[in-house]
Amino acid sequence: MSRQVRVELQPLGETFEVEAGTPLQDVLFAHGVEFPCGGRGLCKGCRVKVLQGSLPSTPEQERVLGRTGIDEGWRLSCQNSADENLTLEVAQWEATILGDHSKFNFTPREGLGVAIDLGTTTLVAQLLDLRTARVMAVRSALNPQARHGADIMSRIDFAVARGGHRELEQLIRARLGRLVSELISAAKVRADDLRHVVIVGNTVMHHLFCGASLEPLSRSPFETDQDGLRRFRANELGWNVGGNPAIRFLPCLGSFVGSDILAGILTARIHESEELVGLVDLGTNGEIVIGNRERMVCASTAAGPAFEGARISMGMRASTGAISEVHAEAGVLRCHVIGNGVARGICGSGLVDAAAAALELGLLRESGRLADERGHLSLRDSVVLTQTDIRELQLAKGAIAAGIRIVLKQFSAEPSALKRLHLAGAFGNYLNLASARRIGLINFPEEIIQPAGNSALLGAKLALFTHHDDDGSYRQIRERIAHHSPNEDASFQDLYVEHMGFPAFAT
Numbered sequence: 001m002s003r004q005v006r007v008e009l010q011p012l013g014e015t016f017e018v019e020a021g022t023p024l025q026d027v028l029f030a031h032g033v034e035f036p037c038g039g040r041g042l043c044k045g046c047r048v049k050v051l052q053g054s055l056p057s058t059p060e061q062e063r064v065l066g067r068t069g070i071d072e073g074w075r076l077s078c079q080n081s082a083d084e085n086l087t088l089e090v091a092q093w094e095a096t097i098l099g100d101h102s103k104f105n106f107t108p109r110e111g112l113g114v115a116i117d118l119g120t121t122t123l124v125a126q127l128l129d130l131r132t133a134r135v136m137a138v139r140s141a142l143n144p145q146a147r148h149g150a151d152i153m154s155r156i157d158f159a160v161a162r163g164g165h166r167e168l169e170q171l172i173r174a175r176l177g178r179l180v181s182e183l184i185s186a187a188k189v190r191a192d193d194l195r196h197v198v199i200v201g202n203t204v205m206h207h208l209f210c211g212a213s214l215e216p217l218s219r220s221p222f223e224t225d226q227d228g229l230r231r232f233r234a235n236e237l238g239w240n241v242g243g244n245p246a247i248r249f250l251p252c253l254g255s256f257v258g259s260d261i262l263a264g265i266l267t268a269r270i271h272e273s274e275e276l277v278g279l280v281d282l283g284t285n286g287e288i289v290i291g292n293r294e295r296m297v298c299a300s301t302a303a304g305p306a307f308e309g310a311r312i313s314m315g316m317r318a319s320t321g322a323i324s325e326v327h328a329e330a331g332v333l334r335c336h337v338i339g340n341g342v343a344r345g346i347c348g349s350g351l352v353d354a355a356a357a358a359l360e361l362g363l364l365r366e367s368g369r370l371a372d373e374r375g376h377l378s379l380r381d382s383v384v385l386t387q388t389d390i391r392e393l394q395l396a397k398g399a400i401a402a403g404i405r406i407v408l409k410q411f412s413a414e415p416s417a418l419k420r421l422h423l424a425g426a427f428g429n430y431l432n433l434a435s436a437r438r439i440g441l442i443n444f445p446e447e448i449i450q451p452a453g454n455s456a457l458l459g460a461k462l463a464l465f466t467h468h469d470d471d472g473s474y475r476q477i478r479e480r481i482a483h484h485s486p487n488e489d490a491s492f493q494d495l496y497v498e499h500m501g502f503p504a505f506a507t
């Protein structure tokens with residue numbers, strides 16, 4: 001009887017079983033991994049890092065990957081078979097999850113710390129030496145809750161209407177505990193030296209991790225009183241980490257504005273700015289904060305999942321096979337596909353680009369109507385955008401653009417008053433700014449816009465060094481932040497409709 005082995009691919013978290021001895025090239029290709037030199041062991045494009053299990057090294061692999069690469073656990077997947085259970089990190093997929101390697105000022109402290117960005121889709125964790133702020137190891141993974149819904153509204157539904165809260169809580173606590181253990185093993189440090197863990201995330205992630213009820217967030221007025229700083233010890237969470245480190249989940253800012261935005265305020269230093277500065281996280285739930293050292297206003301606006309490729313007929317995450325860039329050239333659309341293979345779908349950045357390029361070529365009208373009578377826009381291979389996809393994009397970008405205007409109104413300010421606008425999150429980082437401006441998603445001059453990288457993760461790292469902070473809850477900053485609900489603003493609907501159309505010309 002044949003023996004089955006289990007293969008897990010990181011950082012996207014795909015898991016499957018195959019017959020022992022199956023060449024990895026045969027199975028990985030089906031999961032979107034490309035083999036640029038055709039599996040001849042020449043290009044290292046198919047390299048994987050062995051996180052669990054083992055793959056043999058050979059002189060041929062060492063020639064391509066170098067001694068250091070072999071010692072770090074890298075192997076050529078095209079030269080190996082799955083003979084035992086394996087967890088592999090696929091190098092081609094690294095860019096799909098945003099890490100952080102920024103330099104920052106800090107006051108040294110003893111021990112090691114872990115900073116975690118708990119996203120609805122992805123998780124990123126870094127282990128730091130708190131004496132030097134050096135990043136010693138990085139791990140990322142998909143949020144395992146995603147099997148119960150891609151966006152926060154479906155997680156709330158699963159937790160509240162279908163009684164799944166406890167399951168979601170256990171899934172995320174267990175996965176983060178494993179990430180922390182993997183960091184310690186990867187850096188080859190003593191678990192006893194890990195003293196502090198800081199986690200940031202949106203309000204729903206906060207509640208699901210901390211065990212707070214999501215029921216208040218499932219109905220109007222969507223307000224919760226359980227969104228403060230939460231403290232745990234590793235053993236309370238079932239984490240098997242030697243020194244039983246202290247864990248802090250930083251406080252949220254309002255009903256759907258989480259500590260990821262508080263982290264963004266810290267990294268963009270909005271709370272210290274003399275001028276009006278903004279930060280926007282372009283996710284399913286667009287989170288916005290604008291302000292200065294005197295006063296800040298935050299808000300969230302339901303953009304829907306179009307920017308993450310969801311609810312788009314051929315939408316997908318930014319992984320191998322996704323159209324990630326589109327531009328107009330010599331009267332036609334040119335598409336870039338991640339991995340340079342056959343296009344399998346389109347991700348958020350490709351969607352924004354495609355609409356901008358189609359506007360340029362007259363294939364899309366300002367009203368949002370596709371010029372082609374068949375009601376679709378052909379991109380590459382068999383990938384198309386439909387009229388419904390364009391409508392989803394209009395809803396998403398209209399919600400963000402209107403949300404920003406509503407927050408600016410709280411300062412009686414016109415868009416020109418904003419001196420810097422930071423775009424947070426993976427989508428904001430990879431977004432083509434010219435395209436975002438062309439479709440009216442971001443109506444600000446390019447020179448004031450700054451991709452903020454993974455500001456949530458950086459903010460969590462800053463918080464690892466806040467031992468002089470009052471109680472670690474950033475109370476003094478939070479006292480200056482007001483939460484505003486765009487949906488309750490009389491002008492929101494008009495602004496929303498106004499921003500759903502596409503601008504006639506590039507601004």
Ligand code: FES
Nearest residue numbers: 037041043044078
């Ligand atoms: S595909 Fe080129 S080395 Fe494996």
